[in-house]
Amino acid sequence: MDLIAALQSFLRVAQTGSFSAVAAERGVTQPAVSRQVSALEDYLGIRLVHRSTQAVTLTDEGREFVASAQHLVDAAEALQHAAGHRRGKPVGRVRIALPVTLGLCLSRRLGRLLDQCDELSVDIILRDGVSDMIEEGLDLEVRLGPIGDSSLVARHIGHTSSFLVAAPSYLIRHAPPRHPLDLQRHDCIIYPRWGRDDVWWFYDKNGEGTEAGTEIPVTVHGRLKVNHADAAYHAVLDGCGIALMSHLMVSEDIHAGRLHQLLPDFPTRNFPLYVVYPSRRSLPPRTCAVIDYLMTLMSEDTSMALDGMPSQTHRL
Incomplete structure (x- = not known):
């Protein structure tokens, strides 16, 4: 035994x-x-x-x-x-919780880290919510900021990036929106993301109809509401409506023509991504290796990188 x-x-x-x-x-x-x-x-x-x-x-x-x-x-x-x-060298097991979409992306790119660190093991827990890290025995968690728990140390590693998309089959039946407010007349696929799931935020960088540099909140409606990003992804591919999806899920589909990006002149609101960990002890090499790998993946993705800014570590 x-x-x-x-x-x-x-x-x-x-x-x-x-x-x-x-x-x-x-x-x-x-x-x-x-x-x-x-x-x-x-x-x-x-x-x-x-x-x-x-x-x-x-x-x-x-x-x-x-x-x-x-x-x-x-x-x-x-x-x-x-x-x-x-x-x-990193030795032992790291338990890390991640938002579902990011976790699925990480699981497809973890081979490089495991090849580099042959005595490292990683447990990935997927959830779109906040964990009790101590009770669940987690070493790390990636969260969408802001972080309100003063017992945790947070390191800013990147930010979210989302695209407004629809399938060609939907756009054949419906004229594409020209402005974010046009979405109120469309079938939108609604699912929990962060904040209110039926309010989508857009940045008006050109000042079309509003002051340049302001954000436009749009309350969206639709006949389909799901509780998981993967379900929303398959529904938008099937032409059920317009969805606001992580670029990690839809970039390849946009490139292949299976989905069309809508309103490219109105970027969606981005949210900071933090990796957090308990502050009660110094980090072992195994945990540092996973954090460094996350930072590497973020820096390789221009849609999520910190734009050349140094990462920030702070106690909340």
């Missing part, structure tokens, strides 16, 4: 109350996680969890053991980090 791995599994089961959730995080089967915890129980000679079809709960002994288990795992990680420092 790998004692440290079993302790880590037990701690995550204690936090989530679910073998299945831990299995999904780690890309293994639910019985595999259950066997790890059972082996730990046999090793200790005590029952740690109650198992039922509805939930997994800790026994009294399990609750008492949590603090000791965490201490052992922390000590093992400290030894691993020390070895990594001595060897000057």
Whole structure:
């Protein structure tokens, strides 16, 4: 039995109350996680969890053991980090949460980092929302600013970039908008992004109908509303309406003619991207390697890069 791995599994089961959730995080089967915890129980000679079809709960002994288990795992990680420092290379596992679209992009470009760092492992958690980093055992999270948690350190790594798009099949039936306010007469595909999902913001750089340099908020309407960017992407390809999508999802489709970019003279509002991490300890090489890789990916994408400005790290 790998004692440290079993302790880590037990701690995550204690936090989530679910073998299945831990299995999904780690890309293994639910019985595999259950066997790890059972082996730990046999090793200790005590029952740690109650198992039922509805939930997994800790026994009294399990609750008492949590603090000791965490201490052992922390000590093992400290030894691993020390070895990594001595060897000057990233060693161990990094758990990072990202917005869904950015996470899907990162997962397609992670091979270079894993090839460079052969003792580094990365867990990617996709969600369009804010995590409790300590409770979920996260090392890093990419968030759309501003960041309001004073217990975190934030590093500005780039910004979002979105395009207003529609499929040729939609534009055959509907005249394309000439001004952002024209969108109020169109079917728009609405999905949660940041802020209000039915208000889209555009920058009037030429002052067409407004003072140059001002923002134009547009309350959009549509017959289709979804709760995920991927669903909005497939719907806009199918000609269901106009959508405001991350350039990461639609740039290739625009280039191939599957989608048309609308209102290019009215850029959409961009939001800063931050990578955040707990401030309670110095960063090990493994975590620094992932942050540096994120910075590299951002700098390679002119739509998200910091335009040559130095990245900023600050405590909030």
